[in-house]
Amino acid sequence: MGIVIAVISGKGGVGKTTATANLGLGIALNGERVALVDFDIGQRNLDMILGLENRVVYDMVQVMDGEANLKQALIKSKVSDTLSFLAASQTKDKTVLDSQRVKKLLEELKEEFDYVILDAPAGIESGYEHTIEFADAAIIVVNPEVSSIRDADRAIGILDSKSQKVKEGQEVVKYLIINRIVASMVQSGEMLNSEDILEILNIKLLGKIPEDKGVIDASNQGKPIILNEKSVAGQAYQRIAKRICGQTVRMEDIESENRGLMTKIKGMFQ
């Protein structure tokens, strides 16, 4: 029986879908069976980041409506044979989700996969609530920036009140990913550091991801950055994926600029 992880954020544009794609692929590359499900109905994007947009035939709403079965709708990744993807509906809107149908879909997925990872819609309306309702764990993605952090706190508040696990008296596991950290700005005091963010949100850290221009290049090509072993963001996603799989991986200090002379020299030519 697999576990369900919802990847959430308060506001949009913080890199939630990118994080979902990279973590899903990273976990799958560790040999686990992973299903990535795009819950951002009406704003399908995960297919593009994964480079699978041309292979979408059926979406998750059609599966819930019984128009297609899971096997028909799940798309196998080209880069990892243990990764499957279920697309969001592009034509319907978020109101098509309801608790019972979401629950049934997730139960079915949990039978076949070790990890079921949901890309939640941004914001805190009904689509978001249905994504987190039956999740065993949530990964919150923030940027080191005030609006993202404030909105994340509200999303966490809703998670704590609407989660089925919490209603049953259990705990929903919550972890934070801080995305798009610029070391030089943290050092000069122009960007919140990870300690401050963890203190403000009162949450445990899963990982820190440095700002990396390669992320846009990766999404242009539909090849998640985790596949690029040289990229700093890709390496950060690899470490996080390993942590999720239960390995102990040291928290890299990506907030200091002194990352060795070679890195610095390389940085000058980027």
Place this chain on the structure above:
Amino acid sequence: MFPWTKKKKSASVAKDRLMIAIMSDRHHETYPFMDDLKAEIIEVVKKYIGVKAIDIKKEMEGDFEALSIDIQLESNQ
């Protein structure tokens, strides 16, 4: 440099502002069961005394969370 010309770093300004904004957001947060809770409390209290209105607030003080319940009684009792 003179100490009074030293500007406060914007990251620490951000932290202070966020702490206050988030505290205030959390203060105004309610639980999804608030309306049901209100209705049930009114039913219970009504058995003993007339109730005019009830107000339940979620309050935060430091690490403590509390529900403050204000029950306004009907006059002339």
